[in-house]
Amino acid sequence: MTTLQKRPSIPFALPTSLPSKSERLQLLTIRQDRWTEYSIPDVDAGAVCRAVTLHKAFELQKGYLIPDLPKFSDLTPYGDIKEEGDEELCMLEARRLVQIANSETAIRFQGNESMLGPADANGYFRLHWLGQRLIQALQICKHDVLVVMVEHIDRNTHGYASTQDRLLAYFDPATGDERFSGPLLLQGEEYQRYYHAMVNYLTAVLVKIVLQSFRGTYWINNIIAVIARISAKMKVVGHDLPAATEQTLQNGSDARSRIQKREAKNAAYYANNPGFGYNRNYKAAPSAPNRAGYATKYFSEMDLLHNAVIDMLIDSLTAFAVSNHLAPGVDEFESSIALYESFITSEQILLCEQRDGGIGAASETGVTRAFYSWL
Structure with missing residues (x-):
């Protein structure tokens, strides 16, 4: 056993004199051992499939x-x-994404040039139009x-x-149709191929x-x-968006019904129940709404990750405003950019440079423009 030693107090631990200027400059110099080269690790397909x-x-904890x-x-x-089909489809997507994560080749839009249409x-x-369908999904x-x-x-x-409200702005659940929609610009097999290729690329x-942004296998895998x-x-609901919208609204209605039945049974146990025997002047705070028990961490993480991914995709597609009536048309782009550059959106500049699959930039915080590099 070693003898315990008293640590010096702060005044005695501080130096009694300042270092010289040359010594101070040397201390401020960033040493090479502060920098560590980071290499992206290979993603484990099995771990992702388990996630x-x-x-x-x-x-929750080990074991x-x-x-x-x-x-x-x-x-x-x-x-x-069915449940088996759900798991199979998600596993296929997981393996596809893991293969992309472990590949060093550049990401390209799947399909021939005719799928993109004329410039x-x-x-x-x-x-x-297709971007709006993706946002709805x-x-x-x-x-x-x-x-x-x-x-x-x-x-x-x-x-x-x-x-x-955003869903109801485009779809009428009473009729099962889209509100005030024009002709479908893509239909049938062409729409499905184009839609799936876009989802794959995004x-x-x-x-x-x-x-490039996250560290740690736990977060990367999840x-x-x-x-x-x-x-x-997205691929499943995109097959029939009006029917999928009706179904998700029904999901919400069913959940509200379950909540009402559950709360009706629990009301007798709440402290602010008039028949519970408490002082009438006592007003208890509303009952804690958390019904997750020990699984709060699961719900919090899933909510965080799902909303982060969905919001990033929605924000990126929303910024793709090629139908903005305040912006010049694409046909007039080259003739107007020299005179009216301030009226050109950053997305249109990217779109009109080249359609070689290599365009991508980030012009503002929180919005990733790299999704548009397929153009």
Whole structure:
């Protein structure tokens, strides 16, 4: 056993004289050993696939598993997909994204050049139209996430109601049709190929960004797993957006019904119940809305990751404003940029440089312009 020694107090630990100027400059010099070269690690496909099914058994601590949790980005309400089909589709997306993450080749838009259409106003508006369909699919994904959170974590329905309003702005659940929509610019198999190729490209770029921005296998694996689930869900709901919108609204209605039945049973146990025997002047605070128990960490992480991924994709597609009536048309771009550069959006500058798949930039915080490099 070693003898305990008293540590010197702060006044005695401080130097009695200042170092010389040359010594101070030498101390300020950044040493080489402060910099460590970071190499992106290979992503483990097995770990990502296990994260895809995290709802089956969430490990709160090592060896402590919480089974049978509510599933985020559930596919089973859509298209008569069974539980096995849900898992299979998400696993396929997870393996695709892991393969992209471990590949050093540049990401390219899948498909021939004719899929992108002509580089004119009509071609760009068709891209804009498809971008709006992708946003609507993402709003459905976000609505379902909020339904799970409202039922199990909180009753702050502001975000839930706002997302529902965005869906109702485009779709009429009473008729099952889109509101005041024009002709479909892409239909049938062409639409499906184009839509899936776009989802594949967006999610692939996002995975590359995640690998450059995050450290730690836990977060990388879970984020890629969430992207895989969202990617699979976008492809499923994109097949029939009006029907998917009707279904997600029904999901919300069913959740509200379950909440009302549960709260009616629990009301007898609340402290502010008039028949509970407390002083009438006593007004207890509203009951804690958290119904997650020991799985609060699971809900918090899934909510954080799903909303981060969905919001980034929505913000990126929203910034793609080729139909902005205040901006000049694409056909007049080259003739007007020299005189009216201030009226040209940054997206149009990127679009009109080249359609070689290598365009990508970030012009403002929080919005990733790299998603537009497929043009």
